[in-house]
Amino acid sequence: MKVIKFGGSSLADAKQIKKAAEIICDDRERRIVVVSAPGKRYSQDRKVTDLLIELACDCLEGRDCVRALEGVISRYRQIAEELGIRSSIADEIEGDIKHRISSAHLPEKKFLDLIKAAGEDNCARLIAAYLCQKGENAEYVNPKDAGLMLCEEEGHVKILPSSYEALSKLKERKSLMVFPGFFGYSPEGEVITFPRGGSDITGSILAAAVNAALYENFTDVDSVFAASPSVIRNPAPIRTMSYEEMRELSGAGFGVLHEEAVAPAWRKGIPINIRNTNNPKEPGTMIVSGKCGRNHPGIVGIAAEKGFVTMHVTKSLMKYETGFERNLLGILDEEGLTYDYLTIGIDNVSFTARASETNAEKRERIVKRIYTELKADKIEIENNRAVIMLIGQDIARYAEAAGKACDALTAEKISVKMVNQNTAEGSILFEVEEKEADLAVKVLYRSFFQKKERICLNRRNSNSRDFRAFCTKTPRGTVEG
Amino acid sequence: MKVIKFGGSSLADAKQIKKAAEIICDDRERRIVVVSAPGKRYSQDRKVTDLLIELACDCLEGRDCVRALEGVISRYRQIAEELGIRSSIADEIEGDIKHRISSAHLPEKKFLDLIKAAGEDNCARLIAAYLCQKGENAEYVNPKDAGLMLCEEEGHVKILPSSYEALSKLKERKSLMVFPGFFGYSPEGEVITFPRGGSDITGSILAAAVNAALYENFTDVDSVFAASPSVIRNPAPIRTMSYEEMRELSGAGFGVLHEEAVAPAWRKGIPINIRNTNNPKEPGTMIVSGKCGRNHPGIVGIAAEKGFVTMHVTKSLMKYETGFERNLLGILDEEGLTYDYLTIGIDNVSFTARASETNAEKRERIVKRIYTELKADKIEIENNRAVIMLIGQDIARYAEAAGKACDALTAEKISVKMVNQNTAEGSILFEVEEKEADLAVKVLYRSFFQKKERICLNRRNSNSRDFRAFCTKTPRGTVEG
Numbered sequence: 001m002k003v004i005k006f007g008g009s010s011l012a013d014a015k016q017i018k019k020a021a022e023i024i025c026d027d028r029e030r031r032i033v034v035v036s037a038p039g040k041r042y043s044q045d046r047k048v049t050d051l052l053i054e055l056a057c058d059c060l061e062g063r064d065c066v067r068a069l070e071g072v073i074s075r076y077r078q079i080a081e082e083l084g085i086r087s088s089i090a091d092e093i094e095g096d097i098k099h100r101i102s103s104a105h106l107p108e109k110k111f112l113d114l115i116k117a118a119g120e121d122n123c124a125r126l127i128a129a130y131l132c133q134k135g136e137n138a139e140y141v142n143p144k145d146a147g148l149m150l151c152e153e154e155g156h157v158k159i160l161p162s163s164y165e166a167l168s169k170l171k172e173r174k175s176l177m178v179f180p181g182f183f184g185y186s187p188e189g190e191v192i193t194f195p196r197g198g199s200d201i202t203g204s205i206l207a208a209a210v211n212a213a214l215y216e217n218f219t220d221v222d223s224v225f226a227a228s229p230s231v232i233r234n235p236a237p238i239r240t241m242s243y244e245e246m247r248e249l250s251g252a253g254f255g256v257l258h259e260e261a262v263a264p265a266w267r268k269g270i271p272i273n274i275r276n277t278n279n280p281k282e283p284g285t286m287i288v289s290g291k292c293g294r295n296h297p298g299i300v301g302i303a304a305e306k307g308f309v310t311m312h313v314t315k316s317l318m319k320y321e322t323g324f325e326r327n328l329l330g331i332l333d334e335e336g337l338t339y340d341y342l343t344i345g346i347d348n349v350s351f352t353a354r355a356s357e358t359n360a361e362k363r364e365r366i367v368k369r370i371y372t373e374l375k376a377d378k379i380e381i382e383n384n385r386a387v388i389m390l391i392g393q394d395i396a397r398y399a400e401a402a403g404k405a406c407d408a409l410t411a412e413k414i415s416v417k418m419v420n421q422n423t424a425e426g427s428i429l430f431e432v433e434e435k436e437a438d439l440a441v442k443v444l445y446r447s448f449f450q451k452k453e454r455i456c457l458n459r460r461n462s463n464s465r466d467f468r469a470f471c472t473k474t475p476r477g478t479v480e481g
Numbered sequence: 482m483k484v485i486k487f488g489g490s491s492l493a494d495a496k497q498i499k500k501a502a503e504i505i506c507d508d509r510e511r512r513i514v515v516v517s518a519p520g521k522r523y524s525q526d527r528k529v530t531d532l533l534i535e536l537a538c539d540c541l542e543g544r545d546c547v548r549a550l551e552g553v554i555s556r557y558r559q560i561a562e563e564l565g566i567r568s569s570i571a572d573e574i575e576g577d578i579k580h581r582i583s584s585a586h587l588p589e590k591k592f593l594d595l596i597k598a599a600g601e602d603n604c605a606r607l608i609a610a611y612l613c614q615k616g617e618n619a620e621y622v623n624p625k626d627a628g629l630m631l632c633e634e635e636g637h638v639k640i641l642p643s644s645y646e647a648l649s650k651l652k653e654r655k656s657l658m659v660f661p662g663f664f665g666y667s668p669e670g671e672v673i674t675f676p677r678g679g680s681d682i683t684g685s686i687l688a689a690a691v692n693a694a695l696y697e698n699f700t701d702v703d704s705v706f707a708a709s710p711s712v713i714r715n716p717a718p719i720r721t722m723s724y725e726e727m728r729e730l731s732g733a734g735f736g737v738l739h740e741e742a743v744a745p746a747w748r749k750g751i752p753i754n755i756r757n758t759n760n761p762k763e764p765g766t767m768i769v770s771g772k773c774g775r776n777h778p779g780i781v782g783i784a785a786e787k788g789f790v791t792m793h794v795t796k797s798l799m800k801y802e803t804g805f806e807r808n809l810l811g812i813l814d815e816e817g818l819t820y821d822y823l824t825i826g827i828d829n830v831s832f833t834a835r836a837s838e839t840n841a842e843k844r845e846r847i848v849k850r851i852y853t854e855l856k857a858d859k860i861e862i863e864n865n866r867a868v869i870m871l872i873g874q875d876i877a878r879y880a881e882a883a884g885k886a887c888d889a890l891t892a893e894k895i896s897v898k899m900v901n902q903n904t905a906e907g908s909i910l911f912e913v914e915e916k917e918a919d920l921a922v923k924v925l926y927r928s929f930f931q932k933k934e935r936i937c938l939n940r941r942n943s944n945s946r947d948f949r950a951f952c953t954k955t956p957r958g959t960v961e962g
Contacts, residue, residue: 156801248827259828263797312905316744319819320637326810333803342806344823346729347740348905380905399887399897399911406884416880419902419909424793424829424861428900430880 001031001171004216005181005203008039008047010277011123014082016041020218021131023280024176029213032170034181034203035127037119038075048075048119055097056115059104072097076122085129093122113183113193120180120199128178138176146170148184148205150192157194159184159205159264167209179206200261204272208264215265217257218277224249224256224285226301226449231441236449238300240286245300246272248391248427262287298392299401299448304441306434308340308385309363310352310417313370314378318347324374325349331369335362340387341420341429350418352385352431385417386437390444393426401448402428408447414440482512482652485697486662486684489520489528491758492604495563502612504699504761505657513651513691515662515684516608518600519556529556529600536578537596540585553578557603566610574603594664594674601661601680609659619657627651629665629686631673638675640665640686640745648690660687681742685753689745696746698738699758705730705737705766707782707930712922717930719781721767726781727753729872729908743768779873780882780929785922787915789821789866790844791833791898794851795859799828805855806830812850816843821868822901822910831899833866833912866898867918871925874907882929883909889928895921 006020024030037048051072058065077090100114124140131138147166150157163184170177181199186192194201200217207215223237243266250259257272265272266289275284318324325344332339332351337358342351358366363381370376395401402421405428409416418431432440487501505511518529532553539546558571581595605621612619628647631638644665651658662680667673675682681698688696704718724747731740738753746753747770756765799805806825813820813832818839823832839847844862851857876882883902886909890897899912913921 154801154803156798260798312903314905317637317741319821322635322814323810325823326807326814329804329807329810333807338800339825340800340827342825343901343903344820345901345903345906345910346821348903350903350905382904397896397898398891399895399900400891402897402900403884403887403891406880406887410879410881410884414880415878416883416902417878417904419880419883419900420824420826421897421900422793422824422826422829422831423863423898424795424831425826429826 001210001212002027002029002214002216003032003034003203003207003210003212004030005034005199005218006036006277007199007217007219008036008049009220010039010218011035011037011127012039012041012045014079016277017079017083017127017130019277019280020127021134023218023277024131025134025136026280030216031176032206032210032212033127033131033176033178034199034206035120035123035178036181036199037123038079046071048072048123049116051075052115052119053112055101056112059101059115060108060111065101069097069101072118076126079126080129083126083130083133085126085133089126089129093125096122110190114191116193117180117183117191120182124178124180131176131178136176137174138178139173141170141177141179143180143183143202144185144189146179148202149187150184150194151186152192157192160187163205164209167206168211170206171210194260200257201264204261204264207270207272208268211268212270214273215270216273216275218275218280220276220278221274222276222279222282222284224274224301226299227441227445228304231304231438232445235445238285239283240288241300242393242426243272243287243289244393244426245391246287248389248425249301249303257287298394299390300392302441302444302448303389303391304386304437306384306386306437307355308352308387308431308434309355309358310350310382310385310431311366312348312350312378312380312382313374313376314348314380315374315376316347318349327374328370331366331373335366335369337362337366341418343418343420352387352418355383382417384434386432386434386440388430388432388437388440388444390428390430390448391426396421396423396425396428404447405430405444408443409440412439412443414443482691482693483508483510483695483697484513484515484684484688484691484693485511486515486680486699487517487758488680488698488700489517489530490701491520491699492516492518492608493520493522493526495560497758498560498564498608498611500758500761501699502608502615504758505612506615506617507761510694511697512657513687513693514608514612514657514659515680515687516601516604516659517662517680518604519560527552529553529604530597532556533596533600534593536582537593540582540596541589541592546582550578550582553599557607560607561610564607564611564614566607566614570607570610574606577603591671595672597674598661598664598672601663605659605661612657612659617657618655619659620654622651622658622660624661624664624683625666625670627660629683630668631665631675632667633673638673641668644686645690648687649692651687652691675741681738682745685742685745688751688753689749692749693751696751696753697756698753699756699761701757701759702755703757703760703763703765705755705782707780708922708926709785712785712919713926716926719766720764721769722781723874723907724753724768724770725874725907726872727768729870729906730782730784738768779875780871781873783922783925783929784870784872785867785918787865787867787918788836789833789868789912789915790836790839791831791863791866791912792847793829793831793859793861793863794855794857795829795861796855796857797828799830808855809851812847812854816847816850818843818847822899824899824901833868833899836864863898865915867913867915867921869911869913869918869921869925871909871911871929872907877902877904877906877909885928886911886925889924890921893920893924895924 010020039047055068058068073094076093080090097118128138128140149160149163181202183193225235227235246262247259250257269289272287273284276282339351339353367379414436420429491501520528536549539549554575557574561571578599609619609621630641630644662683664672664674706716708716727743728740731738750770753768754765757763820832820834848860895917901910
């Protein structure tokens with residue numbers, strides 16, 4: 001059996017849902033369907049999850065929520081009407097959401113989770129009803145009934161290991177199951193949502209639990225690309241990549257599948273197939289176990305992201321001071337600064353964090369604490385940094401890829417702030433100035449993917465703020481409802 | 482005025498001391514002479530400091546110490562005789578050392594410090610007497626009288642800031658001062674020795690205190706070299722380098738001046754000149770402030786050292802766990818493992834330590850703790866690693882040097898385990914397998930220093946265990962007495 005997951009854009013309206021249904025029905029092995037909440041129908045549109053967050057805020061702040069509620073209900077009602085499903089479904093959805101609103105006395109976080117989860121939950125009901133109407137033996141599966149139990153530890157949501165045993169029973173059902181993504185339940189029966197890439201995680205967990213032959217993840221791009229289409233025109237598609245490569249990509253926060261969505265399938269060795277709902281003939285990208293047989297230097301893609309800040313802390317003879325680095329990490333933990341990369345050298349600790357992790361006040365407080373508590377000699381802060389990653393399972397075992405990349409960057413006089421390669425990881429990291437990031441991606445792409453052709457290199461800064469790599473999926477830190 | 486320091490090999494016997502005296506008298510600006518204890522006269526010889534340590538151990542363990550005492554005294558007596566100094570000096574030295582032995586009731590560490598310091602202290606008395614005999618207005622200066630006050634914090638010896646004020650008064654003396662290196666006094670009047678590069682540190686402190694025009698450090702090599710003569714035949718001498726470059730070198734533990742010996746002079750901007758007692762016509766190596774006007778990519782040298790171990794700790798979703806890295810550093814601190822380099826990436830922490838820092842038992846304990854306390858997924862240990870460093874003040878601002886180095890290593894199919902470049906440091910680090918380290922140095926040397934010539938590249942493993950870079954000075958961790 002296969003687990004198939006559809007993202008929000010694949011379920012944004014009746015037209016999209018029809019495409020999804022056709023895909024589902026096209027293969028009898030597709031037995032578990034995981035759904036997101038309806039996404040945007042056009043670029044200025046709003047996702048149902050965003051409408052639900054607005055609704056929850058109105059409730060929490062005691063404002064009149066009729067308009068916000070109507071905004072949500074009308075999306076479902078319109079879909080139901082256009083799909084020609086029995087009209088009672090929209091009333092049921094309205095009743096469900098109103099019932100949730102009545103729990104506004106709950107702690108804020110729990111109430112928000114309860115309301116946000118309504119997006120996926122009701123979408124699953126709707127899709128199940130539509131599939132039934134098409135003559136399928138479809139059923140909506142409630143995550144609580146199925147046993148998807150979650151817990152929250154230090155602000156991070158985890159699946160309770162016993163869930164896998166419970167969820168594996170889904171194999172025995174004969175129906176076509178429609179399962180809402182993005183949330184599960186605490187042992188006390190309260191809704192808990194995943195923080196990032198929500199529905200992708202649900203799909204991966206279910207695929208692992210039922211030991212699926214394949215986990216299909218339908219989105220709105222033909223494949224994962226070797227570089228961001230916002231920087232490289234018509235970048236090469238990636239046909240096959242390893243879990244490790246996907247992990248490097250997603251772990252770096254560069255969109256595509258979140259690392260938490262890769263892990264469950266990876267552990268069971270279940271292949272993941274990224275596909276396009278709008279172009280189902282395309283084979284998409286396969287994420288599989290082991291080597292992918294790429295030629296040296298075996299780069300699978302180039303990821304890039306702007307908006308980083310690097311801090312360099314220097315203290316002479318630092319290494320003779322027991323606990324200096326540990327105390328520094330303690331300050332960062334206490335101040336709630338999460339860094340992405342950190343290196344400790346001779347008398348220097350450098351770390352790179354997303355600018356969104358800090359603000360001027362927080363940064364000032366951290367700098368002050370490092371000076372006063374750790375007696376650092378010097379702290380340098382460099383803003384407007386970009387991180388470029390070359391990804392490929394074996395590239396960090398030799399210096400070939402790094403050499404080629406450095407040469408290409410040097411030829412264009414790009415100032416490279418940091419280079420980091422480690423055999424334990426399947427990537428090489430370069431830090432450059434934000435204004436040179438697009439150019440860096442271009443020269444690297446040309447060097448590794450376009451030997452013979454030349455692409456236009458323009459040192460002019462790209463105005464695009466939307467600088468995500470690979471495919472236009474949810475970036476890290478955004479809630480996918 | 483200039484501060485001039487002589488190492489142990491420059492004062493090993495009468496012949497060497499005569500050379501040193503000639504150098505001292507050759508320039509009237511040389512007003513403060515810092516001396517080490519007499520070193521080896523030939524390769525199988527023993528340093529006076531080693532003889533003193535043996536003597537101290539005999540005393541502490543209650544053994545008869547007549548033979549060990551005689552070993553020390555005879556070295557001084559022979560030097561005095563050959564220099565033709567008044568014979569009472571040897572008796573005075575004998576009296577001094579016997580007096581020190583009578584303090585065997587002191588705590589072990591204090592007693593050892595007291596005995597070890599006898600090497601420099603008496604050498605200074607001897608040199609002062611010899612210079613007087615040559616007609617100089619020379620005087621032995623006692624570090625306690627001069628005000629060189631030290632303290633020990635967490636096992637690390639530091640100078641008390643008030644010392645500089647006291648030592649600055651030496652400027653007012655009209656004599657030629659002979660100052661013993663390697664030790665100072667606690668405020669309670671007890672001898673404290675520097676742990677590493679002892680006399681070099683004393684010289685640097687004195688140069689800073691009297692605001693010397695130059696700090697001359699006389700040793701037994703013509704200059705610092707661009708690579709180790711044990712790997713590269715006739716490596717290029719380094720004429721000028723910056724403090725930062727020297728710091729990178731010494732901070733990495735690659736012999737030459739210890740970083741603590743660079744810091745005091747650096748802070749006051751006093752140039753350091755490394756010279757050869759046996760070839761004083763050679764200009765040696767100047768270590769100065771600021772840029773050294775090297776051409777791109779501006780490599781000053783290649784340092785290499787074998788005997789490292791790298792551990793890679795992997796834990797999926799590590800970054801969502803507050804304190805994981807901090808707790809890992811806590812385990813390393815508790816187990817007393819000092820690492821040289823550490824990087825934290827997506828879900829991986831890798832650190833490189835000297836193999837001498839660990840043994841199988843310690844390593845096993847650390848691995849066990851990381852698995853049980855931190856629930857790591859995987860720990861990989863890689864033994865027999867070598868660290869190669871390209872050093873140059875500005876090389877880490879661009880990728881040119883890194884690219885050239887990676888290309889050169891790739892051409893010889895050298896497996897590169899780690900690459901680390903950070904603008905905050907003036908070096909680029911490569912980790913390779915120990916058996917490929919010599920080859921790596923050769924290809925890098927050829928690439929950066931020998932464009933036109935070819936050197937013999939031999940993949941065969943060098944048998945030399947003595948793989949220190951640049952010049953044959955005291956390696957890190959060794960006591961220079």
